[in-house]
Amino acid sequence: MVAAFRQAFAEKDFVVTAEVGPxxxxxxxxxxxxxxxxxxxxxxxxxxxxxxxVMRISSLAVCRMVLDHGGEPILQLTCRDRxxxxxxxxxxxxxxxxxxxxxxxxxxxxxxxxxxxxxxxFDLDSVQLLQTVGLLNEGKDLAGNDMKGAxxxxxxxxxxxxxxxxxxxxxKFQKKIAAGAKFxxxxxxxxxDNFKRFMDRARRDDVKIMAGIVLLVSAGMARYMNKxxxxxxxxxxxxxxxxxxxxxxxxxxxxxIAGRMIRTLRxxxxxxxxxxxxxxxxxxxxxxxxxxx
Amino acid sequence: xIVAERKPLEQIEAMLEGMEKILVVGCGTCVxxxxxxxxxxxxxxxxxxxxxxxxAGKKRTVDEITITxxxxxxxxxxxxxxxxxxxxxxxxxxxxxxxxxxxxxxxxLVLPALNTLFIGVAEEAGVWSQKCMACxxxxxxxxxxxxxxxxxxxxxxxxxxxxxxxxxCEVDGEKDCAWTLIYRKLEKLGRLGDLEKIxxxxxxxxxTKPRKHTHQAFQQSQQEEE
Numbered sequence: 001m002v003a004a005f006r007q008a009f010a011e012k013d014f015v016v017t018a019e020v021g022p023x024x025x026x027x028x029x030x031x032x033x034x035x036x037x038x039x040x041x042x043x044x045x046x047x048x049x050x051x052x053x054v055m056r057i058s059s060l061a062v063c064r065m066v067l068d069h070g071g072e073p074i075l076q077l078t079c080r081d082r083x084x085x086x087x088x089x090x091x092x093x094x095x096x097x098x099x100x101x102x103x104x105x106x107x108x109x110x111x112x113x114x115x116x117x118x119x120x121x122f123d124l125d126s127v128q129l130l131q132t133v134g135l136l137n138e139g140k141d142l143a144g145n146d147m148k149g150a151x152x153x154x155x156x157x158x159x160x161x162x163x164x165x166x167x168x169x170x171x172k173f174q175k176k177i178a179a180g181a182k183f184x185x186x187x188x189x190x191x192x193d194n195f196k197r198f199m200d201r202a203r204r205d206d207v208k209i210m211a212g213i214v215l216l217v218s219a220g221m222a223r224y225m226n227k228x229x230x231x232x233x234x235x236x237x238x239x240x241x242x243x244x245x246x247x248x249x250x251x252x253x254x255x256x257i258a259g260r261m262i263r264t265l266r267x268x269x270x271x272x273x274x275x276x277x278x279x280x281x282x283x284x285x286x287x288x289x290x291x292x293x
Numbered sequence: 294x295i296v297a298e299r300k301p302l303e304q305i306e307a308m309l310e311g312m313e314k315i316l317v318v319g320c321g322t323c324v325x326x327x328x329x330x331x332x333x334x335x336x337x338x339x340x341x342x343x344x345x346x347x348x349a350g351k352k353r354t355v356d357e358i359t360i361t362x363x364x365x366x367x368x369x370x371x372x373x374x375x376x377x378x379x380x381x382x383x384x385x386x387x388x389x390x391x392x393x394x395x396x397x398x399x400x401x402l403v404l405p406a407l408n409t410l411f412i413g414v415a416e417e418a419g420v421w422s423q424k425c426m427a428c429x430x431x432x433x434x435x436x437x438x439x440x441x442x443x444x445x446x447x448x449x450x451x452x453x454x455x456x457x458x459x460x461x462c463e464v465d466g467e468k469d470c471a472w473t474l475i476y477r478k479l480e481k482l483g484r485l486g487d488l489e490k491i492x493x494x495x496x497x498x499x500x501t502k503p504r505k506h507t508h509q510a511f512q513q514s515q516q517e518e519e
Contacts, residue, residue: 079447084494106454109446109464120447127451128494142494160455168476171488172452179491187455230458 005072005101006154008043009183009208014266015273017074017185017210018285019046020066022057031062032069034282039071041286044101046185046275049076053113060090063099074156075099078107083123084132084142091136095151103156103185104129104176127172130155130179137180156183160231161198162191170201177207185275188214188225190234192264199270210273211265215281215288216254219243255284259291266292294414295323295387296421297330297407302341308404309381313352315342316379317406318372318394319359320386327421330385330407332359338385338406363390369397376401429499435487437478442495444471450492 008015018041020034038045045066049059063073075094082090091102110120124132132142139150157176163169173184184202189195189211202209214232216222219242222234238257245253262274278284299305309315317339325331339357346353358375360368363386372394376382381402384391388409395403411423426442432450433440442448446464453472456463460473479485507515 106447106449108456111464122447122449123497124494125447125449125451126454127491131491158455160457163453163455163457164459165473165476167480168453168472168488169457171476171485175451175489175491230456230463 004154005044005074006182009272012043013269013272015043015208015210016041016262016289017044017046017273017275018042018282019048019275019277019279020062020282021048021051021279022059022062024054024056026057028057028065032065035066035069035071037283038285039066039069041289042276043273044072044074046074046076046103049078049105049107050081050113051076051108053080053108053110053115055113055115060094060097060099063094064097067098072101073099074101074103076103076105077129078105079122079124079126079129080107080110081121083121087124087129088132088136088141091133091151091153092147095136095153100152101154101156102133103158104133104181105158126157127175127179130157130176130181134180154182155180156185157181158187159184159202160187161189161195161202162187162233163231166198173202177204181207183208183210183272185210186212187231188212188277190232190238190261192261192270194233195265196270208272210275211261211271213258213261213274213276213288215258215276215278215284216242216250217281218250218254219245251281251284255287255291258288259293262288262292294326294412295389296327296410296413296423297324297387298327298410299329299334299338299385299407300405302345305338305342305383305404305406306345309342309383312380312402314354314379315356315381315383316372316375317342317355317357317383317385318363319357320361320363320384320390321359322362322364324385324387324390324407325359326415328419330387335359335385338383342383363387364393366393366397369394372398428495429504430496432492435490435492436475437482437484437487439471439475439478441471441475444469444474448495450495452488 018038023031047059047062050056059076063075066073104126106126110118133153133155135142136151139147141147159173160169184207219239222239222242225232226234242250242253265271276285317335319332319335320330335357339355342355362368376398381404383404383406384394385406391405412425413421413423416422423443428442441450453470457470460470462468462470479487
């Protein structure tokens with residue numbers, strides 16, 4: 001069993017998390033493979049919550065599976081699908097099932113997913129959700145009622161360092177910390193100079209910041225993200241590096257880039273850790289970590 | 294104002310199946326301004342229905358009348374002398390107008406000819422945009438006169454989500470990110486400090502449907518009468 005995620009920040013200068021996505025359907029064989037592969041190599045495993053607004057097994061169920069397999073889960077919780085009753089209920093449930101970490105997110109809009117006709121909830125926003133975790137940790141609910149037994153959840157949030165304009169993003173970032181975020185996992189970053197400038201503004205003693213690393217698998221993916229994914233910027237030289245990889249070696253180039261970025265962030269003490277998102281290529285995370293050595 | 298658009302003619306035809314005498318009732322207020330259900334639109338709709346009926350060999354009489362407002366009993370009363378002659382009333386009012394007509398003449402079939410869209414404004418000729426959700430607790434004083442409940446797809450109260458992209462929204466790249474607009478506006482007004490305060494969760498209890506409002510002056514007079 002790995003040490004608690006919260007503890008990892010006390011014991012290490014550089015903390016590493018990765019991510020697993022619950023499947024659509026009840027076949028969990030590949031998911032279990034990924035959990036087994038990653039659980040001892042990282043300090044925490046994020047479990048996404050109906051990621052990209054696509055209906056899947058719940059984050060909480062998979063978090064419990066991560067625990068059963070000896071890993072340390074981080075529950076991702078979005079405001080899209082649940083009102084304040086359901087969110088608080090989910091947080092209490094997480095705690096009693098042994099899940100100690102939660103990443104509070106707004107959530108993608110409904111229309112990007114596979115049930116575009118569903119009713120979007122957004123009863124709370126991510127800042128209010130963080131405050132709610134704080135209340136539950138104090139033994140009170142959002143309505144001010146006393147509860148029998150409190151949580152002691154370790155709460156985190158996200159920020160987009162490449163957001164344009166960055167100022168409203170930074171104001172919200174400060175609000176998230178004021179609302180109780182103890183760790184931050186960023187949206188994917190690729191331009192380290194930009195990220196260092198972001199860190200100059202964002203660095204605070206009371207929060208741990210982990211850079212988001214998304215594995216590039218092709219030059220096409222990099223160009224696609226530049227064009228279509230808000231808040232992601234892949235610099236030209238990295239697109240070029242991916243494009244120039246020999247045929248069939250693009251994934252290796254992506255692993256090398258991710259490894260190199262992690263090494264730089266760690267060796268130059270730019271931030272407190274990395275969160276690796278190898279979307280669909282979770283099996284490559286050990287290779288990325290090896291490349292980062 | 295209330296912005297609406299007419300339902301497709303096929304849908305209206307389907308509603309009128311089996312109806313021989315039809316009264317199309319227009320509304321001269323919001324839906325007249327947005328060119329969906331005023332006098333001109335009623336004239337056009339009635340003509341289309343007559344033509345359709347004729348082409349299909351149906352026995353059909355379509356008459357038309359447009360009143361000042363369908364959301365006011367004072368104007369609905371004027372219809373009393375006509376409604377008995379018809380099998381159905383086809384209203385080109387907004388959803389409120391249709392319901393008020395149906396309530397006033399409750400033994401008559403009242404049908405909607407429009408889809409009610411939103412509370413909005415005329416951005417330019419022929420273009421309207423949504424501005425208000427009628428949330429019953431206005432926050433525009435803190436957001437530079439730009440409503441996060443309406444203009445932000447996720448009705449976020451504490452700033453932009455990660456889907457904001459160069460001032461545009463992840464939901465639709467053509468739409469502005471409300472929080473970028475709010476930020477720019479407050480920056481211009483020198484009131485960015487307004488953004489730093491954490492806004493509490495919205496009180497949805499004040500939005501419990503159906504809402505009812507009695508003007509304060511009338512509350513007092515009602516109490517006095519009692």
